[in-house]
Amino acid sequence: MRLGIDFGTTRTVVAAVRGGRYPVASFQTADGFTEYLPGWAAFEEGQLQLGADVAVLPGIPLVRSVKATITGAAPDETVAALPGGRYSALELLTRYLVHVRQMLIDRSNLDIDPGEELEAMIAVPAHASTRQRYLTIEAFSRAGFTVAGLVNEPTAGAIEYARHTLGALSPRSQKRYVVVYDLGGGTFDTAAVSLVDRHFDLLGSEGIARLGGNNFDEVLADLVLEELGRSQEEVGERTYAHLLERCRLAKESLNPSSRRVLVDVAELFPVDQVVVNTSELYQRTTPLIERTLGAVQSILGALVEHGIDPENPREMGAVYLVGGSVQFPAVQRLLRTRFGRKVQLAPQPHAATAIGLAIAADPNAEIFVREVPTRHFGVWREGDLGREKIFDPIIEKRIGDEPQGPVRVERVYHPAHAVGRLRFVECTALGEDGQPQGEVTPWETILFPYDPALADRADLEPFCGGRGPSELQEEIVETYEYTPSGLIRIAIENRTRGYRREYVLGSSAHL
Ligand SMILES: Nc1ncnc2c1ncn2[C@@H]1O[C@H](COP(=O)(O)OP(=O)(O)OP(=O)(O)O)[C@@H](O)[C@H]1O
Ligand SMILES: [Mg+2]
Incomplete structure (x- = not known):
């Protein structure tokens, strides 16, 4: 069976491919039927409990979001938030996804045979680091899914938009761009996606980590x-x-006409319920929502810079609202005030991403996804002895609709050291001096033996910093390949002597 799986910060939602339809899976849980599995993990009575198996009462979930916990972690990093058990980020995510798979087979309405292959289209936030992409693909595979592909979450939202808005994705459609506004439980993402001839290109994205329904x-x-x-x-x-x-x-x-919100606090406090005026609630949440509007504005600004007119309805389809939290009345109200009739609400906002992924997983839908790097990726190299580290931006973040193919970059040089120490980083912005700015995610460090005498050594650390022999005439070639799923493959070769090492960024061992 083919599936679209939206593994979110607070919830996992699954949609299936079924003869041109994309039904959302519903699960039988202690709370009745739900169209999602919670993203929780807890260590209870010596057992790791996950998702729908975590009892909210009486135990407190120790990890309220598996996704937030693994975001930014190295695959083999121990998850500190689960003191009862020692799990690495990769293990925890794998265990969580095994739970998702088991729930699909045992307690969903999808009628899956236990031995049936589950082919999943999956997603990560547009600003996800390469490491998170690797971790996600690896964990889904280890959990027994066949990973059909990995796309950026807003692209999935745009695919879902296109399907029901542009009628069977008509190639004659005039609308060329959509801005996806995705407000979930724990994160906000917005992105401009172009949709021409069933090709979906992510043109650029902005995100705010830790802003979502949890804040409300x-x-x-x-x-x-x-x-x-x-x-x-x-x-x-x-x-x-x-x-x-x-x-x-x-x-x-809450619905748009609610004046008051009743919070049931029986068992927690001596009163049964507390009544809060919605006007007060909306007023206090407005600054949070304003921040998301700022991000949308900057995406629209970037489109203008690339010659796209967001005011022209023939060019810009909509500001399309997806994610569970766009149902919060104050969100829709503020967006409509700012962007007027451009705002369009997804019919099933909580499931739009999963449905878009299912459509992308459906060979009959003939969807083509092209993605651009959503972060700058580069390396800090050792300068000459005693000098500063030099930053080399290898793959730059892009926005715009210039034609884009797979990215392949080569660097050729003659080294001065015996061992190359390459410190990879990703960042959300580059300063005028070309140095990393904004959110910088340090990557692993790769050591490569420039000196052929060290070619077969595993432990190169003791040789770092030393100059190579003065007769070192090696020509080194680094090749970087940015794969469609957002992983970066690196090959480093001593061309003079003919030996090489290959790496996939995100995995700790070299291949
Ligand atoms: N009817 C509703 N009104 C308001 N908020 C809602 C409604 N239904 C769901 N939500 C909120 O939506 C959020 C979950 O949305 P969603 O499933 O899109 O998030 P997610 O994908 O898990 O998170 P993220 O996108 O941040 O990774 C929760 O905060 C939930 O309370
Ligand atoms: Mg989401």
Whole structure:
């Protein structure tokens, strides 16, 4: 069976491919039928509990988001938030995805045979590092899925938009661009995607980590505590965690005409419920939502710079709202005030990404996805002895609609050292001096023996910093390949002597 799996910060949603339709999986859980699995992990009674198996009462989930926990982690890094068990980021994610797979087989409405191959199209946030891409693909494979491909989340949203808006993806459609606005539980992402002739290109994206529906829950919890005259410290972590859950449920019941929100606090406090005026809640959440509008504005600005007119409805299809939190009434209201009729709400906002992925997994839909690097990728090299590190930007982040093929970059040089120490990093921006700025994600360091006398050595650390023999005349060639799924393959070769090493960025060992 082919599936689209949206592994989100707070929830995992799955859609299937079924004869031109893309039904959303529903799971039988302790809370009845749900169209998602929570992204939780907890260590309870000596056992790792995951997703739908984590009991909210009485235990507190120790990890409220498996995805947030592994984001930025190296695959073999131990997850500190689960003190009961020692799990690496890769193990934890694999175990979580095994749970997802098992739930699909045992407790979903999809009628999957236990031995059936599950071919999954998966996604990561547009700004995800290469390391996170690698970790995600690797964990899905280890959990028993066949990974059909990895795309950026907003691209999946755009595919879903195109399917029901442009009628069977008509090649004659005039609309060439859509801005996807994805507000989930824990993160916000916005991206411009071009859709011409069933080709989907991610033109550029902006994201705000740690901004989503969870923040609205916190604001509501603050209001409830204020009403009760209590503070977060006073009530303790455990009660606060339960209160957040109650606030989330109350928030999800809101509709645009709700004047008040009732939070059920029986069992937590001596009163049964607390009533909060929605006007107060919306007012306090407005600054958070304003931040997302700023990001959309900068995406629109970038489109203008590339000759695209967002005001022309023939060019710009919509600001398309996906993600569970776009159902929060204040979000839609603010967006409509700012962007007017351009705003369009996905019919199933919580499942739009998963449905888009299922469409991408469907060979009959004939979707073509082309992605551009969404971060700058480069390397800090050793300067001449005693000198500063030099930053070499190898693959630059791009925006615009210039034709883009697979990216392949080569560097050829004659080294001065016995061992090359290459410190890879990704960053969201480059300064005027060409140095990494913004969010910088340090990568692993690769050591390569320039000196042929060291060619077969595994441990090169002791030789670092030393000059190569003065007669060292080696020609070194580095090749970088940016694969369609966003991984970077590196080959370093001593061309003079004919030996090479290959690496996939994200995996710790060289191949
Ligand atoms: N009807 C609703 N009204 C308001 N908020 C809602 C509603 N339904 C779901 N949400 C909120 O949507 C969020 C989950 O959205 P979604 O499933 O898109 O997130 P995610 O994909 O897990 O997270 P992210 O995109 O941040 O990785 C939660 O905060 C949830 O409370
Ligand atoms: Mg999401």
